[in-house]
Amino acid sequence: MSRCLLRFRRCYSTKVKLTTILNEDVRQKVSGEEIKPRKHPGRCKLIAEPLPNDLIKSIVKSLKDEQVKSIVQDGQLLVNYLKSRHVPVEENELNDKRRAHQVELEDKYDIQNMSEEHKEKFEKFLKNRIEKLVAQRTYKWKPIDYNNEYVCFQYLLSRIAPDYATMRMLFNEIRQRDPDFAPQSLFDFGSGIGTVTMNAKNIWGKSLKEYYCVDTSSKMNDLSKLILQGGNPDDESALPKGLFYRQFLPSSPKLKFDLVVSAFSLFELPDMKNRFETILNLWNKTNKYIVLVELGTRAGFELINEARDLILNISSSNDGDCHVFSPCPHEHSCPRFETDNTPCNFEISYYTPNIAQQSQFKRAPISYIIVKKGPRLADDEQWPRLVRPVKVRSKHSICRMCTSSGKLQEIIFTASKHGKIPYRCARSSKWGDRLPVVIKEDEYEKEDKEELDDSK
Template sequence: MKISFSLLAFSLLKNSRKYGTQVKPSVEMEDQLIALIKADEMKPRKHPGVMKARTVEVPAAVVSTMKVIIKDKPVSALRMEGEKLERYLKGRHPPVEKDQVTSKGIEIQQQIEAKLGVDLLSLSEEQKEALKSRFQNLVIKRLKHMLYSWKPVVYNEHSSLLYMVSRFAPEYAVLLKILTEVKTREPDFQPHSMFDFGSGVGTATWAARSVWGDTIQEHFNVDSSGEMNDLASFLLRGGDEEAEMPIKAVFYRQFLPASHMLKYDIVITAYTLLELPSARTRLETILNLWNKTNRYLVIVEQGTNAGFKVTNEARDFILELERRNDSHTATVAHVFSPCPHDLPCPRLTHDKTPCNFEVSYIPLPFQGRCDAKKERYSYVVLKKGPRPDSDVQWPRIVRKPLVRKKHTICRMCVAGGKLQEIIFTASKHGKIPYWCARSSNWGDLLPMTVKDVNGKE
């Protein structure tokens, strides 16, 4: 028992340094919310911060069309190749920048020179040139081993099929969860137009229609692969090339439109930033998409360190726009989700793990076993305009809560731009806050205000 207690104590101490439990923050819950729960008009497990976490299934119409598409194909081979493609995509990193290559090359050359003990001053020009050529080959060889070799993924007809088989279900589940939160938290938002950059096989179109139905009257899809666009169109037509498109205004293009005059209520770019060739291209693309946004810009990537970093890069870039332009007198954007603040991400300063979330989904029936799987993702939803005064900025649970006997440990990102860990108990925080914390899950908002000892959020 002593060993177990010591391990638990060490774990709590380690987390307290990361999440700041040593400050012992106070927790406040709205009286109105407490009254609703006391009156049994609301259950703690259905408090307003809970995000629907049901296991997501791909619409039956999509599955039926996919079966038509692959009926004459070797399904087992498609599944195996699709799994290989999925592993590759989840291991993607952004391209190495030129200045990184140069600085790393200089560092390697200096290491080689030091190891060989070369005195450049004592060499003739011919010897220096010969040595330079030799060093160059060694440096290039080592660089290839040390730096990530990025190359674009080219989607032809076959690889587009592989992407559909392996990635439609998890990406649909992720987008459905994100868009459902937007609708839940802002029920009056009724988008009439949607722009999807890097649209692939049209997953975002299906997710958006599942959330808002026919409210969206225009879908504009851009993907560099013509084969992907053809497959997305084929899926919407139910597998019949001659059938009428069920959506009146749906467009497929291979390039971003040059005009900044066209704007869309919601703009989505999902699993696309890591496919762009440089940081400059990523930021130029994000700026272009932001200029096309009327209300919401949704950015989604893999829940890996690489996916999180490029998502956070885009988040910071948009939030910094007004600081680069003195003519702006108000914030041009704020984070709608997942962050309850617009400050720098505290995750980057505390550890090397990504800020990510998880969703459960049912794989496609021809993927073998149909047991529920989980997909981790990093994302940010940016909203035009300053943060409204009515925004309660509830803390977001950023790791799976630890539900224990008579206490629950919640690790959260709070409005003050910090990571906070709170051990909820009924005796210390009250029964209702305790029940709400115990009923919450990873990704939920906790309907409370967390303040430190100085009274700051």
């Protein structure tokens, strides 16, 4: 007869307890019914609105007698291409591929037992074969020909709504969180169809005295100017005062601008060297804010993260003060980039223009970074940013956030555990908003019992 004796061994593991502290000002305003929880100051996402009627009229006039329906259809092909783009392959990556293919082919053919004559012929064959394999298995990047007027029209009808909604949302966050910011100068790199200028004029038109727009395409510059003129090329009075169009970056290092923007333009640069030189040039021209934004694909996110790291590293090495204004509440390495292949992106909502088609409500992902020169203010609590949609469930809400410690954290908010106000604020927040709480991490030891089985 056997007898089983169960024993337990005590083990201790270090755990992290997350504590959330609601901003006291928010608590008092919600308690005093000054604001609703769904209107808390961390809300950044805007409700989608159709494009302004005067902008629609300008676009229609600017297209003249063009076949609008064809442009709309072909514009969708351009959008699909933009979404599928990858970062240009660097020369060192191509060399690595060549070496790998050379080893692969040399192993396949018995080169050691070849005669000298055959070896010479084989070397020629090998070189040609390697180049063909590299060409077949490598992404073929090429710039989009925006000097083609028809391509400009395609971009205009397919991208005006999401581009406009993107800049409206980003500029609105700057205005909301920094109401004293009154820029006098704007620099727009890759100005395209002018959505940066349009939104900057709407928000800071009273203070802005200079709009410096750079785009290598003269056709795109002409189209942007025509739209701002309401489709009337003779109406110079409709243009903002101090508006300049150029095809190249200004060479003078002394030129500074309060607000510098590059929107959906980094993909047009052929390699990392050009991207680094351009970003450094833009950063050196920045007096207060720099805004960089791309499509929210994995490739777009990688470009934004590359630019973020470059700016922060350069600023750190030069003892310059700057901090990430949005979306990150920290200056650490991006936890999304470090931990998985999911891009750090956010969603914008918009209505397609009702030009040769029914207006439709759509959503699109973007990746962006806003860096502000100067130290982070002492009273900046670095509220966590919601990096995915809030999962609203019965009596609890699941929030996935990027925190000031540079980590991705998930917190399940309930009224009983966190309080009614924090729970209601979390429940009503959206992807891309900030939660008005401070998250503290407390380590503690947790006792775990491991069961041991002694049989006799």
